[in-house]
Amino acid sequence: MRGCLQYLFQISSQYWASSMWRAFYQGSLALAFVWAVCKAFPHIPARVRCWLYRLGLAKLFLQLFAAPQIDLAVLPRTRTVIAHVVSYHFAEQIPTRGDLARGVGGPLMALWIIGVTIGVAGVAIAYAKARSMALRSVSVRREELDAMVARICRSMKISCLPELVVAGWASVPMTLRRRGRHVVVIPLKFLAPERQSDLELVLAHELAHIKRHDLNWNWLPTAAKILFFFNPLIWVVDRELGIAQEMACDEMAVRATRSKAARYGRVLLTMVRPDREAGSTWRVATASAGASAEVIRRRLVELGHMQDPPARRVMASIVTLLFMCLLVMPFQIVEAPRDGLPRPGVSRIRDKIYISEPWGEKASLDGVTIGIDFEPSGK
16 A cells, blocks of 8 residues: 555656646746736736736646647757767766656655645735734725715726725725625725825725726736745746736726826825835735835836827737737747657768767767678668
8 A cells, every 4th residue: 555655656746747847937938928028018008917927827827737739849959959068978867857757756746735835824824814904994984985985986887885994003005805895994094084085096096906806816826826936937927917906906096086197196105115014925815005115116107108199008908918819828839859850870981880869979989890781772
């Protein structure tokens, strides 16, 4: 029985190593491409950047679950490159991916299970923290406040109105999820009469999170961070996706309230938080408008891009999304097949035997006698 379990563990670890490696490098290529495109073209609308990052993260899961992909055999084989650069004998001594999977697949899978367990525990703690914050809040019922929320919901076409609560511990507005329902937390300072106009803008921002289903979509980067916690690109893209979501909500809030970008920017400046409190690692339970000074600066710059010509923004959105969907998602970059390389051949010149290898090199063996007649078969 023990031997059977060890065999099953060895087989599963090899399959895990193969799947994770494929998802790691194919997904990393897609994420690096998306990140480079978003950095090179900052005028791409934030809502489109959100979808680009989500598609890049989806590439990881397509590879992990072996979804059908079209191979682009454009990479040279690793052994071929090493044989050309170093030597054939050195290339022969390098273990194959199968050997590595058999040798270190088991220990690596055990470490991966520990990392996944820690990630799942982090998500559970985030939900417990959100529940605790909701319990420390008090429901607020004001006629003018309810009318304001209803008006914004009609403008954004939100059918289910969220529950509004007020909390003295909250420094910035945030959206929580409690028992399957969205809860918008309002800081006490925004209930002052002189901040009534600011309250409308921050409520529009939080309602934009609900309209865009950001808390639901945040499960995609969360699952990617849990399963691929060892990939630094995942954490970079998760941070960029969170900023893009906030930018998209800013734009939606400005349009829904028909306010000026400058006025909204002044409200954003009041929600700067220290870096250590700027955001949560797991955003599946909460969404907050508060951010660090650097993130607020980037959001203010994005507000300035709202003045770009609509035709330019629409064209940029269509081109980038089509390029991602048609040229990145269905394809995977793989090594050239071994069958495409020249096969080993043997030829005799004088007293040496030259063996032509698939890497294009020739290894000579001196003083070797073989009892084979190399005369052409036509003679």
